[in-house]
Amino acid sequence: MNISLTGRHVELTEPIKAHMNASIETLSKYNMDIISVNLIATSQTKKGKPLSVIEFVINLAHKNSIVIKQSDEDLYAAIDLATARAQKALRRMHDKDNHHHKDGINEAKNEAGNGIDLHEASEAMEDEIVPVELTLYKPREVEDVLNDIKENKKLFEIFIDNDGKTRVLYKRNDGKFGLY
Template sequence: MNFNIRGENMEITDALKDHVYKKVGKLERYFDSTPSSDVHVKMSVLSQDQKVEITIPMPKLLLRAEEKHADMYAAVDLVVEKLERQIRKHKTKVNRKFRGDNSLKYMFKNELEPVAEENVQDDDELEIVRTKRFDLKPMDAEEAILQMDMLGHSFFVFSNSINGDTNVVYRRKDGRYGLIEPES
């Protein structure tokens, strides 16, 4: 794994880097072969908390977690625990659903312990229970944000009046807004 560690409002010390290498490196034990993917680690200092975000893009799978804590080392530990749970959850789902030779099933080690049953959703729980249909009105992102706020939703799907693409605006955890656009 190739590490890309960066700090926001802080300097990354060698001890902190070593801690990240050690903790995130433990994730390699869950895979048959060492993933050759990049590990993006973003550490930031907020007013009271330390925040760690780790993203590991892999073929057919994206692992991502973030965590806040008063101590940066504890935040790293918590994020790695989340990533481990994600991996075990994916492994359990993959073993249940996918049977093909080229599936995700063969990315993980077979001796991986499954997630406890109370933490895994049954196939019935993944059922779509409601479908909404609506016309996508052409508008710009600012108008879409206004529509989203008027409806009291956390996201809004719209047709971009500039390029005609389907876009999504959403409210971020920090209270600001984000825009999702398809790649060309």
């Protein structure tokens, strides 16, 4: 990895260079093919305040270059913020390359369907419905159901009448009873 440190209107002292090199070395943990890193430190005045601007240009093999520009009043803080942004960008590229490989729908279907007979699987999934006569629900008179509702203070009761129809007896808001 080629490292280039440049200072524009800023004198790069040994502690500043050491801090820049240490921050650049943290980028190597993502195992990306970094060809070169250019770090440019610039001093500017904006609205009467001195401002330090750090620009990272990271050239990667077989990928687009990453350019990050960060400004802060303190030079060391600008370096740290730019390094954090560069690490985030490299981590995203690394994760995208290694962990987010998407298979096509046809590959997924083929992998899921290996060794499975679809006809047998569809027959096994079909449920068999068997009609059952419930002896628990005997036909009831409307008067008996009305007495049950009054005694138990229920709002409604579903029952089968003597004709075999399913009926609902319910209490209306006006205090009377309705039959459906």
